[in-house]
Amino acid sequence: MSFDYDLFVIGGGSGGVRAARVAAQEGAHVALAEEDRYGGTCVIRGCVPKKLMVFASEYSGMVEDAASYGWQIEPGVFDWVAFKTKLHAELDRLENVYRGILKNNNVVTYDQRARLVDAHTVELADGQQFRAKHILLATGGRPVTPDLPGAELGITSNDIFQLDALPKSMLIVGGGYIACEFAGIMNGLGVETTQYYRGAQILRGFDEEARGLICEEMCQRGVDVHLGTNVLEMRKEGNGIRVKATNGTERVFDAVMFATGRKPNTDGLGLEEIGVELGRSGQVVVDDYSQTAVPSVYAVGDVTDRVNLTPVAIREGMAFVETVFKGNPTKPDHELIPTAIFTQPEFGTVGLSEEEARDQEPIEVYATSFKPMQQSFAGRSERVLMKLIVSKATRKVLGCHIVAPGAGEMIQLAGIAVKMGATKEDFDRTVAVHPTMSEEIVTMKTPVRSG
Known part of the structure; x- marks a missing residue:
């Protein structure tokens, strides 16, 4: 049986682009179809523009605090149009980076919608059909609106x-x-x-x-x-x-x-017609190796509704290439994923919540809440939280939760320790970096409660 491509990827977001690039670097003949903008949810309408908006929104508080530190700065007016113009220029630049990655790795791209005709055939919106040995679904998800009047x-x-x-x-x-x-x-x-x-x-x-x-x-x-x-x-x-x-x-x-809420993008892709199983919310059902019920069809990222995070989609894409193109069956690891939520205050978390851990085994909880130095000096009453959930039996840190400015940066590093299986005593043996907020993570000596 002859194929036009070794791999045909549907979806040009983080997971799809990574899988296409790495498979092509392994010598595979790869094509990718994307009906909208390259970069997907994260780059175009998710994490990246959102984080830039978070940065923009934090300056109002900084300007207010500046006076407490002796700066004579008058609060100005936020110019949305100026910010938005620069934001979109940055998104255009990033989209071109994604297109460049594909082009430089000889991935053939089609800027149109694609659907599956059978286990090895992809049909584009213009009617072109291509046969591929493997097909990867990386179509992501989209926001849903509730069903109510207006x-x-x-x-x-x-x-x-x-x-x-x-x-x-x-x-x-x-x-x-x-x-x-x-x-x-x-x-x-x-x-x-x-x-x-x-x-x-x-x-x-x-x-x-x-x-x-x-x-x-x-x-x-x-x-x-x-x-x-x-x-x-x-x-x-x-x-x-x-x-x-x-x-x-x-x-x-x-x-x-x-x-x-969000919904996986599986409508109109011809999936159920060829035997790909969909879950209750329309997600593609896959096994531990991201393979669907149709052996030639795989899926990664939000369309599978496993852990809907950009770095996870990328990991799943890499594991797919290891499994299919490098002959090294690899399961993506979904355990102990650190994550940040860019609320104000920011939230960083890895591992189990106190409630989940308590349901699982006897635990000790170490926690401290205090006013951070920078904001306290400026007369703000904001509080931060540092919290460790520790197993009584193994002394392992089962969960780490930080609510504080910069919590996302802190949890990335705490996440390494938790993933390695660090114990509370490992944390205690680490000397504090003073004066910082994060030093509290290694200075909590007595549990506030057990469960």
């Missing part, structure tokens, strides 16, 4: 980077990390920000103490958070949107953003 008046995280002007007031619906990050961003940029979340506390699934502190601090900084609250209906009113909520209130906002 929902079409709202925007999603995809649209927030395209706003012509910043609204004066905004409602953000949702309690996950995307909702909470954008609540902090908009608040920092001077938008009157309200957040509705139907659950009892934001950031479901994370450590409860950390979630509680983040919510408290968000409120202190001016985000109007309403828990146990959802939207019933929305309708246009003048230039605004009238929102009727489950808590009995009706308010008009200039803009409403839904951050109420």
Whole structure:
């Protein structure tokens, strides 16, 4: 049987591009199809523009604090158009980097939608068909909006980077990390920000103490958070949107953003027709080696709905190439993944929450909460949290949770220790770096509680 390509990748995001490049470097003849922009969610409408917006939003607080440090700086006005112009120029540059990576590694690219016809055939939107020995699905996910009257008046995280002007007031619906990050961003940029979340506390699934502190601090900084609250209906009113909520209130906002979940991009790809199994939310079901029910078809990244993080998609893409093109069967490792949430305050976490660990085995909890020096000197009452969850039996650190400025940077390094299986005594043996916030991670001597 003759093939046009050894590998055909559908999706030009982080996972797909990495797999295409590394397979091509191994000598495979590779093609990739992408219907939208190269770089995918992370580069074009996710982590990268989001983090740049976080940086932009933090300057308002820095300018306020500067006076406490003797600087005579007058608070200015944020110029959204100037920032947005520069932001989009940066995204264009990064997209060209991704295109360049593929071109320089002789990956053939098709800028159009692709679907599967059979186990080895890919059909492009223009009708061209290609046969490939292996097919990799890396189509990612997309935000979903709830089914309620007037929902079409709202925007999603995809649209927030395209706003012509910043609204004066905004409602953000949702309690996950995307909702909470954008609540902090908009608040920092001077938008009157309200957040509705139907659950009892934001950031479901994370450590409860950390979630509680983040919510408290968000409120202190001016985000109007309403828990146990959802939207019933929305309708246009003048230039605004009238929102009727489950808590009995009706308010008009200039803009409403839904951050109420994401869905794998599997519609219209012809997957079920050829025998690829899909899960309840439309995700591609794969085995430990990212292989689908059709042996020639594999899937990586958010479309599999395993751990929806960019570095994980890249790892899965690398493991796929090891397995299929290097004859070295490799399972992507989904254990003890450190992650950061760029809320304000920032949250870094690795391993088990206190609640998960307590359900698993007897534990000790070491925690400290304090006012960081820089903000305290400026007269702010913000608090940070450092927390270790330790196994009583093995003394291993099962979880590390940090709520503090720069928590993302700290958790990357703490993550190495936790992944290596460090014990509480290993942490204790490490000399503190003073004066820093992170030194508290190695100076906590007595547990605050056991469970």
